[in-house]
Amino acid sequence: xxxxxxxxxxxxxxxxxxxxxxxxxxxxxxxxxxxxxxxxxxxxxxxxxxxxxxxxxxxxxxxxxxxxxxxxxxxxxxxxxxxxxxxxxxxxxxxxxxxxxxxxxxxxxxxxxxxxxxxxxxxxxxxxxxxxxxxxxxxxxxxxxxxxxxxxxxxxxxxxxxxxxxxxxxxxxxxxxxxxxxxxxxxxxxxxxxxxxxxxxxxxxxxxxxxxxxxxxxxxxxxxxxxxxxxxxxxxxxxxxxxxxxxxxxxxxxxxxxxxxxxxxxx
Amino acid sequence: xxxxxxxxxxxxxxxxxxxxxxxxxxxxxxxxxxxxxxxxxxxxxxxxxxxxxxxxxxxxxxxxxxxxxxxxxxxxxxxxxxxxxxxxxxxxxxxxxxxxxxxxxxxxxxxxxxxxxxxxxxxxxxxxxxxxxxxxxxxxxxxxxxxxxxxxxxxxxxxxxxxxxxxxxxxxxxxxxxxxxxxxxxxxxxxxxxxxxxxxxxxxxxxxxxxxxxxxxxxxxxxxxxxxxxxxxxxxxxxxxxxxxxxxxxxxxxxxxxxxxxxxxxxxxxxxxxxxxxxxxxxxxxxxxxxxxxxxxxxxxxxxxxxxxxxxxxxxxxxxxxxxxxxxxxxxxxxxxxxxxxxxxxxxx
Numbered sequence: 001x002x003x004x005x006x007x008x009x010x011x012x013x014x015x016x017x018x019x020x021x022x023x024x025x026x027x028x029x030x031x032x033x034x035x036x037x038x039x040x041x042x043x044x045x046x047x048x049x050x051x052x053x054x055x056x057x058x059x060x061x062x063x064x065x066x067x068x069x070x071x072x073x074x075x076x077x078x079x080x081x082x083x084x085x086x087x088x089x090x091x092x093x094x095x096x097x098x099x100x101x102x103x104x105x106x107x108x109x110x111x112x113x114x115x116x117x118x119x120x121x122x123x124x125x126x127x128x129x130x131x132x133x134x135x136x137x138x139x140x141x142x143x144x145x146x147x148x149x150x151x152x153x154x155x156x157x158x159x160x161x162x163x164x165x166x167x168x169x170x171x172x173x174x175x176x177x178x179x180x181x182x183x184x185x186x187x188x189x190x191x192x193x194x195x196x197x198x199x200x201x202x203x204x205x206x207x208x209x210x211x212x213x214x215x216x217x218x219x220x221x222x223x224x225x226x227x228x229x230x231x232x233x234x235x236x237x238x239x240x241x242x243x244x245x246x247x248x249x250x251x252x253x254x255x256x257x258x259x260x261x262x263x264x265x266x267x
Numbered sequence: 268x269x270x271x272x273x274x275x276x277x278x279x280x281x282x283x284x285x286x287x288x289x290x291x292x293x294x295x296x297x298x299x300x301x302x303x304x305x306x307x308x309x310x311x312x313x314x315x316x317x318x319x320x321x322x323x324x325x326x327x328x329x330x331x332x333x334x335x336x337x338x339x340x341x342x343x344x345x346x347x348x349x350x351x352x353x354x355x356x357x358x359x360x361x362x363x364x365x366x367x368x369x370x371x372x373x374x375x376x377x378x379x380x381x382x383x384x385x386x387x388x389x390x391x392x393x394x395x396x397x398x399x400x401x402x403x404x405x406x407x408x409x410x411x412x413x414x415x416x417x418x419x420x421x422x423x424x425x426x427x428x429x430x431x432x433x434x435x436x437x438x439x440x441x442x443x444x445x446x447x448x449x450x451x452x453x454x455x456x457x458x459x460x461x462x463x464x465x466x467x468x469x470x471x472x473x474x475x476x477x478x479x480x481x482x483x484x485x486x487x488x489x490x491x492x493x494x495x496x497x498x499x500x501x502x503x504x505x506x507x508x509x510x511x512x513x514x515x516x517x518x519x520x521x522x523x524x525x526x527x528x529x530x531x532x533x534x535x536x537x538x539x540x541x542x543x544x545x546x547x548x549x550x551x552x553x554x555x556x557x558x559x560x561x562x563x564x565x566x567x568x569x570x571x572x573x574x575x576x577x578x579x580x581x582x583x584x585x586x587x588x589x590x591x592x593x594x595x596x597x598x599x600x601x602x603x604x605x606x607x608x609x610x611x612x613x614x615x616x
Contacts, residue, residue, distance in 0.1 A: 013424070051507045075513030082508055088368040089503050089558035099501050103513025110497040110561055155512070 001027050001077060001158035001190050002062055003048060009056035010040070010047040011214070016055055017043050018214025025159070025192050030185045032201040032222070033194040035211030036235055041194045042083070044211070045163050048192075049080050075103035079152030081162040085144070087137045093147050094132040097122055100154030115154075122153040126180055142173025149180065160184065162193040166200060178204050198226050198241075198252035210234055226252060290555065291569035295350075298573045302346045302580040308337050340475070348473040348481075348537060349579045350572035353544055355485050355534040357571020359527040360545025361552065361563060362492055365503045366523055367428055370553075373546035374531040377435040377524065381442035382411025383535040384466055388449045391461050400465075401477075401536040405484075408532030414438055416524060427506060427517070467591030468541035470579050481533040488529035491522055492564065499523065499560040541575070541592045543600035548574055550607055 003025040011017035017040040025031050033041055046052045048059065050066045059066045061077060069077075079100070087096075097119040098111050105111060111119070123129045126146045131139055136147060145165055152160055165181070166174040174197075181204050185191050195201060201208045202222050209219045212234060218225050231239040231252055238255040303315045314330055318338045321328035328335060359374040367376060375381065386407025390400030418434040419427060446466075453459045492499070501509045502519060509516050531545070552567035575592075578599065582590045 046507060049511055051510055071510050071515050072513035075511065080508075080511035082505075082511075085508060086368070086505060089365070089370070089553075091500065091558050095500065095559050099504070099512055102498065102501055107498065108494040151512075 001025075003060075003078070003159065003190075003192070005048065005057065005059050007057035008047070008054055008059055010044055010052075010054050012043075012052065013055070016214075020057070021214070021216055023209060023216055023219070025190060026207075027158075027190055028185075028188060029206040030181070030191045030193070030204055032205035032208045033192065033211055034196075034198060034201060034208060034226075034234070035194075039211050040214040041211060042163055044214075045080075045161055045192075045194070049078060049161060050074055051080075072103040075155055075157070077157055078159045078161060079155045079157035081145075081148050081152050081160060081165060083163045083167055085136075085148055087144075090135040090137045092132070093128070093134050093136050093139065094119055094123070096136045096147055097132075097150045097154050100151040103155060118156070119150070119154045122150040123147075125153060125183075126150050140173070142169045142176065145169060145173070145177055146180065149177075149184075153184075157189075159190040159192070162191065164194050164196065166195055166197065174200070198222075198231055198239075199250070201226060202250040202252070203247070223250065226250070228252075286555075291552075291566050291573070295569045295573040298577045298580075299346060299350070302349070302576045303338060303342050305580055305584055306337070306342065308333075310334055310338060314338065344475045344478055345470050345473055345579065346576055347478050349470055349576040351478065351481060351485055352470070352534040352538045352541065353548075353575025354568045354572035355488070355530040356541065356544040356575070357548035357552070357567045358489065358492060358564060359531045359534075360571075361549035361560070361567045362499065362523055362527040363545070364549050365499050365560065366520060366527075367432060368503050368505075370550065371546070373542070374527065375439070375542075375545070376432060377415045377528065378411040378439040378442060379408040379528050379531045380535060380540050381439040381446070383408035383532055384540060385411075385442045385446050385449075387465050387536075387539070388446050388453075388462050391458055391465065392449050392453050394458075397472075401480075405532045405536040408535055409528060411438055411442060412524065412528045412532075416521070427520070464591060465539040467593035468539040468596075469582070469589060469591055470538055471583070471589045473537055477537045481537055484533035485530050488526040488533070491526045492530075495519070495523065496560045496564050499564075500558075503558075538592070541596055543593075543596040543604075544571055544575060547596075547600045547604055547607075550604070554607075 005021055005023045008021045009016055009019045010021065021044070035041055043052070047054050048066070050069065053067065061069070061074070066074070094116070098115060100122070101111050101115040101119065105115060120129060120132065123132055126149055128143055128146050128150065131143055131147065136144065139147070149160075149162070149165070162181075165177050169177060178200055181191060181193065185204070205222050207219060208222050208225050210217045210225060210230060217234070218230060226241065228239045228241045231241065239252055240255050241250055241252045244251045300312055300315060304310055304312055314334055315338055317328045317330060318335050322339055356374060363374055363376055364370050364372045383404040384407070386403035386405070387400050390403040395403070415431060415434045415438050418438070419431040422430045450459060450462055453462060498514065498519065501512055501514050502516065502523065504512070506516050548571040549563070549567050552563055552570050556562040556566040578592060578595050582592055582595055
């Protein structure tokens with residue numbers, strides 16, 4: 001499944017956020033988008049998903065204009081995991097996941113046993129089958145994020161678009177979500193995600209795209225693009241990038257000017 | 268994410284499944300029979316069953332003519348209209364609460380009550396016949412919601428649901444001003460009491476004809492809601508989230524608003540304004556059946572019908588004169604609502 005944007009202008013009518021953006025998501029890859037707050041990542045995602053109309057340029061999914069898809073046609077191909085779901089009513093987790101089947105069943109139909117099995121399968125894939133009967137609003141933030149991923153999986157899409165799937169999660173849940181992303185990518189799903197932690201891009205992405213003020217400033221393999229210099233100019237802080245042998249990937253940390261000087265541990 | 272095993276613990280405040288299914292039916296039948304039996308001329312449950320069976324099978328009941336008349340011509344139309352109006356208001360309330368993602372929404376949110384009121388109040392002011400007043404109430408309700416929807420469709424920059432709510436408030440305020448103007452101009456001895464009584468709601472003057480004239484509109488409104496009941500769940504999500512899941516939200520919202528409005532306008536046209544049912548009953552139904560509309564709608568429908576018949580029976584029996592329904596639904600509904608707020612953990616978050 002290929003999603004390509006050529007010379008794309010996006011934003012809201014009257015206030016464009018980006019112009020001339022070109023980006024291609026290749027089949028089977030994990031593409032990670034990095035950029036400072038307010039650079040337009042969420043708006044770009046919503047434009048790529050056809051949720052807000054593009055202001056110009058070409059936007060195609062497998063060679064067909066995104067705007068020509070019906071919502072159901074698009075939802076069968078691309079699943080979207082929003083940053084959070086408000087959950088105004090206390091639906092059970094399995095009901096939330098079942099909502100992912102909407103694009104696969106008739107307009108007047110309710111989900112069948114087969115749909116319920118698919119929803120349970122999605123929950124099991126993410127290791128949260130035991131939450132099926134719990135209220136969506138009563139589970140933890142990390143569990144909720146996984147339930148939203150399960151809902152997107154229940155769409156049986158070829159591509160997942162995840163808007164900051166690790167935002168507002170604690171340290172352990174971030175790792176668990178990243179692990180699941182790795183598992184899903186290994187199963188052949190194309191994944192586009194955004195994150196604020198370059199370390200997460202190192203850990204799970206095949207390719208990264210750096211975004212600044214509505215434009216893509218660099219794309220490529222994480223190791224070549226996510227240099228200390230590139231990250232430093234992207235975020236406006238000093239950054240140290242280093243290989244961490246125990247984790248088997250690079251990590252990036254900010255170098256604080258106020259950092260209390262410490263001795264390197266001996267031995 | 269600690270244990271991988273399957274634990275199916277039902278949420279604490281939810282009832283067992285059979286209770287949720289059986290209780291509304293039992294309540295409805297009990298309330299209906301009690302309503303048919305109670306009144307100045309008392310009849311037994313046995314007589315009621317005999318008369319109903321005789322009328323439905325076309326044979327003679329063998330009971331005195333006046334018993335038959337009281338049951339079939341006097342009480343049954345009123346009880347039947349109560350069931351219809353209560354069920355319609357409750358279903359419309361549940362749908363509106365879902366669409367507007369807010370458990371504090373009632374069917375009045377888009378101005379249907381205000382529009383109906385203005386229509387009816389104008390009809391009374393112009394001394395029109397009852398049928399014309401009902402028609403104006405019905406048309407007024409539909410027209411005001413159509414106006415609110417048109418405003419919402421014209422404003423594209425904001426969240427569509429928020430725009431609808433705000434347009435509804437503005438149009439409702441405008442219509443309220445018009446109603447006040449008509450009240451000021453109305454004849455204070457003849458028309459004003461009629462207007463006031465209409466605005467407080469009553470089933471005292473409903474007839475078999477009223478029942479038959481609003482039934483089609485209510486069924487036409489109910490059918491799409493029942494057919495789309497599972498998709499209604501997705502309409503409680505944020506607009507873009509629902510669209511990403513494959514829902515054409517604009518079309519869906521139009522169909523559901525039109526359906527719920529049709530039901531409400533039909534109800535209001537024969538009963539006047541009866542507050543609180545559309546707000547309160549969906550809450551109680553949700554406590555029984557959970558938020559999933561597939562289970563919620565039938566429960567809301569049954570409880571709404573039963574609740575209004577119950578309140579209407581009180582309205583005609585607790586005092587020598589008829590008590591307006593709006594007063595009773597508020598007097599019962601508001602304290603109950605507060606009690607619900609303090610005790611329910613699962614009603615909403």
